Amino acid sequence: MSASLQTPATTVRRLPQRASYDAETIHRILDEALICHAGFVLHDRPVVIPTIHWRDGDRLYFHGSPASGLLRNLRNGVQTCVTVTLLDGLVMARSAFHHSMNYRSAVVFGTAAEVSDREEKLRALDALVEHVCRGRSKDVRPPNEVELRQTLVLSLPITEASAKIRTGGPVDDEEDYALPIWAGVIPLNLTPAEPVTDARCSMEVPEYAARYGR
Numbered sequence: 189m190s191a192s193l194q195t196p197a198t199t200v201r202r203l204p205q206r207a208s209y210d211a212e213t214i215h216r217i218l219d220e221a222l223i224c225h226a227g228f229v230l231h232d233r234p235v236v237i238p239t240i241h242w243r244d245g246d247r248l249y250f251h252g253s254p255a256s257g258l259l260r261n262l263r264n265g266v267q268t269c270v271t272v273t274l275l276d277g278l279v280m281a282r283s284a285f286h287h288s289m290n291y292r293s294a295v296v297f298g299t300a301a302e303v304s305d306r307e308e309k310l311r312a313l314d315a316l317v318e319h320v321c322r323g324r325s326k327d328v329r330p331p332n333e334v335e336l337r338q339t340l341v342l343s344l345p346i347t348e349a350s351a352k353i354r355t356g357g358p359v360d361d362e363e364d365y366a367l368p369i370w371a372g373v374i375p376l377n378l379t380p381a382e383p384v385t386d387a388r389c390s391m392e393v394p395e396y397a398a399r400y401g402r
């Protein structure tokens with residue numbers, strides 16, 4: 189068991205047996221998810237923006253144009269709530285009421301800060317490429333000075349977080365098990381299709397693209 193990231197704000201109330209506050213469990217969910225949704229309050233209204241995240245140790249990273257509303261506000265110290273969801277299956281119960289989904293999700297609260305140290309920023313951007321496609325960073329041209337200046341990188345400590353995980357089949361009311369209705373789970377996962385080589389590229393498809401998986 190690693191550190192617990194439970195706080196009053198991250199305590200799951202409904203079906204608390206599905207919750208986990210274990211840092212390693214939360215890290216694994218964050219690492220598998222390609223994207224997150226980051227929420228913040230702007231002029232008294234909530235805004236939720238999809239974006240790429242990645243993790244290095246106990247920090248979550250975001251990047252983009254310094255003009256991005258999300259990044260601009262988070263850089264200015266606006267608190268955020270970041271959510272990722274991995275959808276593992278559709279749970280078909282006998283009753284409409286007991287239909288559900290299998291999932292692993294994580295919620296992280298905090299305040300981000302700009303990564304301004306050049307070396308740390310380069311390391312972080314390298315980790316971003318690895319997050320999206322493990323093995324790719326050694327092949328790509330690293331960012332030049334102009335690209336570095338045009339990219340804002342923020343980091344958020346993962347100190348206040350929760351995970352929630354549902355697994356298994358449907359749970360029906362006892363009297364419904366006798367009904368002649370198919371019940372079970374339709375598993376779902378992210379499956380890459382065949383890579384499509386760019387028209388101006390004459391290279392072989394690398395192993396990490398040919399066998400992409402998370």
Ligand SMILES: Cc1cc2nc3c(=O)[nH]c(=O)nc-3n(C[C@H](O)[C@H](O)[C@H](O)COP(=O)(O)OP(=O)(O)OC[C@H]3O[C@@H](n4cnc5c(N)ncnc54)[C@H](O)[C@@H]3O)c2cc1C
Pocket residue numbers: 197198199200201202203273275289291292293294295349350351352
């Ligand atoms: C794919 C998917 C589909 C879902 N569909 C439904 C639905 O249709 N109806 C429904 O009521 N619920 C649904 N849920 C569950 C939902 O996310 C909440 O867990 C649920 O609303 C109960 O929240 P709560 O009242 O316990 O917590 P809240 O009071 O809403 O939140 C308290 C804290 O608990 C933690 N928390 C709550 N939910 C999650 C979570 N999913 N993952 C990680 N941390 C969490 C957060 O830190 C949050 O700040 C779904 C979840 C997923 C991932």
